[in-house]
Amino acid sequence: ASDGSELRTLTQGEWMIDGVIEVDEDSGWIYVNSTRGSALERRVERVSIHDGEIETLSEPGGLHGASLSRDGKWLAMMSSSLTAAPTITLVATDGSERRILYESDISLDSIEVTAPELRTFSAGDGTTLYGALYRPESEGPHPLLLAVYGGPHAQTVLDAWGLTVDLRAQYLAQEGYLVLKLDNRGMAGRGLAFEAHLHRQMGTIEVDDQSAAVQQLADEGLIDIERVGVYGWSYGGYMTVMSMLRRPDLFKVGVSGAPVSDWDGYDTGYTERYMGTPQNNAEGYREGSLLTHADKLEGQLLLIHGGVDENVHFRHTARLITALTAADRDYDLLMFPEERHMPRDQAGLEYQERRVARYFDRHLK
Known part of the structure; x- marks a missing residue:
């Protein structure tokens, strides 16, 4: 209602509305992205306001x-899957026509x-976790590299072309x-209870x-x-180092890009949404800081950081180095x-990738 009161619940079930595409009041439909088929997929659907x-408007899987046209008659739909590169299709909202544009x-x-x-793993409490394996052609057992992100508000394992063309993982x-x-507990795409861990x-x-998951493999x-x-950037860089500090028996080599070393020095709008403030969650900040556990490092660690990083300031790596x-x-x-x-220039990106690959070859193979 216009005053903020709830009139009625339109959707329910063990799935999410991942985003609202458009509300078409004239036709009485709300166009949404949903996980109604699977947490590994995103459907385009519309929900009756009344x-x-x-109604599902996208093809199965992927x-x-x-985006909805101004007159509410057409959707420009972008689709991909693990095995199919992106396509753009013009879809009539009444289901009468589909036309491939690209x-x-x-x-x-x-x-x-x-x-x-794509496969499943089990968390310690029995929760099903989704993972993706890039397999070498050689016979195992293989050395393992964990490509980690791990943080909230992100999902890395999806039936999407972007997962397939992760060229670092493929190489x-x-x-x-x-x-x-x-995708561990705490990440996105599985609902509030899953992320709230x-x-x-x-x-x-x-x-x-x-x-x-490593132990299961x-x-x-x-x-x-x-x-x-293990390797990762940003929250994944933080996770790389924390994994090596908390499980030095397991993670022997790490490449950490732009890690957050202590949450007291990161963007408060992001951090306090999940951690509260340092004043009301002192133990959480202390235990969640790489600086607290720096003396537990045993493996080989390569830190990578840009000097003018405006997201995770270089100060984070500087503090970690000091610790x-x-x-x-x-x-x-x-x-x-x-x-x-x-790095954003071609030469810098290529140099970084060579250094990452050589580091693992030197210390893990």
Whole structure:
């Protein structure tokens, strides 16, 4: 209602409305993205304002998004999947017509990659977790590289072309590593209860879930548990280091890009949404800080950071270096003085990728 009071609930169930595309009051429909088919997919659907009836407008499977025309008669829909590059289709909202506007000529064969394998893992409490495996062609058990993000408000494992064309993961798999991406508890796409596991305790449950998945791969004989590495950027950079500090027995080599070293120095609009303030959650901030646990580092760690990073300021890596030095712990540093959150020029990106690959080859193979 206009005064903010609730009139009625239109949708319910074990799935999410992931975003509202448009509200068409004239026709009585709300156009949305939903996970009604699977948390690994995004449907384009419309919900009746009058009775909550739901109509699916996208094809089965994959990742779909759309924009609605001003007259409410057409959707411009972008779609992709693990095996199909993005297409743009003009879809009549009454279901009468579909017309392809753009179709890529890129295919798995043309870029010589294989789509990652989607599978499930189990968290310590029995929660189902979704992961993606990039498999090498060689016989196992393989060295494992965990490509981690781990933070809230993001989902990395989806039936989407973007997962397939992660060229770093694809290259490392071609070099003989098994590469795993896992969406741990606390990440997006699975509802509030799933994401709320991180509340006031960043750097804990994420590491537990990632570690559990690694152990499951070892139990299945797919990996060599003595050769496990981890890499990530931003929250994934934070997770890389925290994984090495909390589970030094498991994670032997890490490449950490632009890590948040202490949540008291990051964007408060982001941090306090999940952690509260340092005043009302002192223990959570202390336990979630890399600085607190710096003396536990045992493995080989490469830190990468841009000198003018406007998101995670270089001060975070500087503070971590200070803590590691005080603890007499060895580390390696790759700094890009004139770059932001990651290198953006071609030469810088290529140099970074060579350094990442060589670091794992040197310390993990």
